[in-house]
Amino acid sequence: MALALKVGILFNLPMKPQRGEEIDYLAEEEVLDQVEAVQKALEKLGVQSQLFPVKDDVEEIVKSLKARRPDAIINLCEGFMGDSSLEMHIPSILELLRIPYTGSTPLTLGLCQNKGLAKAILMAYGISTPRYRIMEEYNDPAGLRFPLIVKPLREDASIGITRRSFVRDGAELKRQVDYVRSVYRQPALVEEYIGGREFNVSILGNEEPLILPISEIIFDFEDEPKIVDYAAKWLKGSEEYAKTRPVCPAKLDEELRARVEGAALGAYRALGCRDYARVDIRLEEGTGKPYVLEVNPNPDISPEAGFSRSLRAAGIPFEDFVKRILAFALKRAGKDLQLM
Structure with a gap:
């Protein structure tokens, strides 16, 4: 059964970053894996999809959106012109054009992009984060x-x-x-630096968020630091990548799971996350106290990424996830996800 929708996929075309190291380009490329995964999911749902690649011309993307007028947008944009700090401005265009879109608001994206502002808000809400x-x-x-x-x-x-x-x-x-x-x-x-176990907590939903099975990052390093650095995340041939292993679901007793989930959900709500996000947490050695490291309101949802890993552990097909976030976006616009 098909969904009677025209759904656009909005994403930034990989570009050489405006600053940083040459190798940082690898992080730009991963958005293409997300686009492919979402396209396949929409195809399974019987949905007509449209691609809206964002290049270096804002006027061009505005004209394309106005001309093709999708019913909703799946927003995968992580920056503009190779600058991740401009990520928040792309969904602002969708707000002005009154096109429903998935994911968090420009305000939340901007707050979480600035790690200092995000941490200040977490502290104001009494949520532990490293000093x-x-x-x-x-x-x-x-x-x-x-x-x-x-x-x-x-x-x-x-x-x-x-x-x-x-x-x-x-x-x-x-x-x-x-x-x-x-x-x-x-x-x-x-x-x-907070020494201890590290967890990725993926969250799906709004009024009644669903906390997906928690991933733990297992570090095979004998010495500190035990961190997910750039090499551990992106350089598949590196020692850091080989010695940083995700395990999902994590082995947690009920009391510890409740503390980790409580910290993650508190951060999700404090920063105004919407539809889905990932919260990274460290469990301090000795005290067992959870510290929120970062909140990602626009996480990587490619098949190998942590969010998709948690979906699989929860038994949620990727196309069902896509259908859910589309329903969230359409509900905000006063529309229902209708089956043909």
């Missing part, structure tokens, strides 16, 4: 306890994070802050 400082340039990290992790303030997909991002003293901290400033041309987020 941090934002450094425009190196200065004394008074009040923070080494070791620390240094990240670009406004990047995602582990861009700008390597094993050198784990710093043990002032000299290493200065080196890494200077690196972020010179290579990524933005402030550095400096936060306390």
Whole structure:
């Protein structure tokens, strides 16, 4: 049975990033795997799909959307012109054109893109996140306890994070802050390193969100840092990739699962996530306290990504996930997902 819809897939064409390392391009390419997966899902649903690739001309995409007028858009856009900090502006176009779309609002995308703002909101809601400082340039990290992790303030997909991002003293901290400033041309987020187990919590839904089976990242490194850096996420031939293994579902007792899920759901709601998102959490060694590391309101949904892994563990076919998020988008526009 087919769905009587014209659904657009909006995505950024991979481009050389405007800043950072040459190798960061690999993170741009993964959006094409998402597009292919969504196309196949829509085909299974009997839905007519339209591709809306975003290049370097805003006027072109506006004309295309107005001319083809899709009933809804699946928004996979992660940036514009190779700049991930512009991600929030693409769904703003859809808001102005009054085209229903999946995923979070421009405001939520922008807040989560800025790690410092996201952490400030989490703290205001009483949700534990590692203590941090934002450094425009190196200065004394008074009040923070080494070791620390240094990240670009406004990047995602582990861009700008390597094993050198784990710093043990002032000299290493200065080196890494200077690196972020010179290579990524933005402030550095400096936060306390939380040693312990790491979990990815995928969430689906709005009024009554469904927490999918939790993934745990198993680190096969003997020494610290045990982190998901850029190599661990994207460089399949690297030692970091080989020694960073996701396991889903994670082995958790009920009490611990409840604490991890509670922290993730609190972060999801505090930052205004919509339809689906992923929350990354560290469980502090010794105390067992969950700390929210990051919230991704536009996570990778390609077949090999953590979100899809959790869908499979929950027994939810990918096309059913696509159907659900389309229903969310259409409901906001006062429409129902009608079967032909």
